[in-house]
Amino acid sequence: MSRAEAAPRTPRPLWSPGLLRNEIAVTFRRWRTLALLAVLACVPVLVGVAVRLDSGGGKAGDGGGGDAGPAFLSQVTHNGLFLVLTSLAVTLPFFLPMAVGVLAGDAIAGEAHGGTLRYLLVAPAGRTRLLLVKFATILTFCLVATVVVALSALAAGALLFPLGEVTLLSGTSVSFGEGLLRALAVAGAVALSLVGVAAIGLFVSTLTGSGIAAMATTVGLLITVQILDTIPQLQAVQPYLFPHYWLSFADLLRDPVYWDDVQKNLGLQALYSLVFGSAAWARFAGRDITA
Structure with a gap:
């Protein structure tokens, strides 16, 4: 027996920072990704301009518990920081x-349709590691x-409306700095709210070799579930x-x-991530890759 034959094989690690960096770079260089981000950046500007043109025409909202969007909207003309919160509330349900x-x-x-999936698996990546890298890239996009959206809204809010002390939904006033920190926490909560969609979309993507079909199915499921929720x-x-x-x-904008x-939201997203992430791995691990 030769030395090469006798030497034990080193197990392939599940994580590859280099592969992740390359995947993120490729994803954010695509025109489709840049177009999606451009559309998202335009939404706060359009909301801000609409509120600016209509300022003085509406009444302040009640600030009640379930009407988060209208409560934010009623505060935008008094403090541009609320445009961040309004824009996140507007874009979260659909955009x-x-x-x-x-x-x-x-x-x-998309990789299967483009004929690159087999190449990625022939390269020292492995199915599990490739799936983890894909999921991490999607989560990076969520963030x-x-x-x-938050930065575009903050810039538009600063240009169109005054900035200053922030009145929380509970009626407490805090400094602009603390309000900015709360807005940052809200952005983090919104990003984490997208984890479930990311896992579902990744699972659907393992079921077909057509990127368009997978995208349409994921968006269709999103719309259907939101209708069921009403x-x-x-x-x-x-x-x-x-x-x-x-x-x-x-609720992050209340005191306390x-x-x-x-x-409950974070736990639910973690559960969906675990269930559909495991389903994606089970499907992808046993899939016959021909493209």
Whole structure:
């Protein structure tokens, strides 16, 4: 027996920072990704301009618990920082998850359709490591997309409206600095709210070799689940739907902070990530790769 034959094989590590950096660089150089981020950046500007043109025409909202969006909107003309919160509330139900769904749906199916998936697996990547890198890239996009919305809204809010002390939903006034920190916490909560969509999209992407079909299916599931979340007769199952607690980030703007729904949202996203991430791995690990 030769020395090469006798030497034990070194197990391939599950994580590769170099592969992750390369995947992130490739993803954020694509025109589709840049176009999605550009559209997301435009939404806060359009909201800010619309509020500016209509300022003085509406009445202040009640600031009630469930009406987070209108409560934020009523405060925008008094403090531009609330444009960040309003923009996140506007983009979270559809724009942000749709963008994540497009990217996640194309993660594996797009490689298969383009004929590059087999090459990636022939290279020293491995199926599990490739899937982990793809998922980490999608999560990176979740964070970047949320930050793009928040920064665009902050810039537009500073240009169109005054800045100063922030009146929380509970009526307490805090300094602009603390308000900025709370807005940062809200952005983090919004980014984490997209984890469930990312996992579902990645799972769907392992089921087909067509990137367009995977993207359409993911976005279709997103719309369907959100419709189900509005039907009163389905109240028993709605707390288990991934978008049910998305707007719980409004509770971070109370004094004291209400953590119950925020924790439920994060726990639900973690559960969806575990279930659909495991399903994606099971499907991808046993899939016959021909492209």
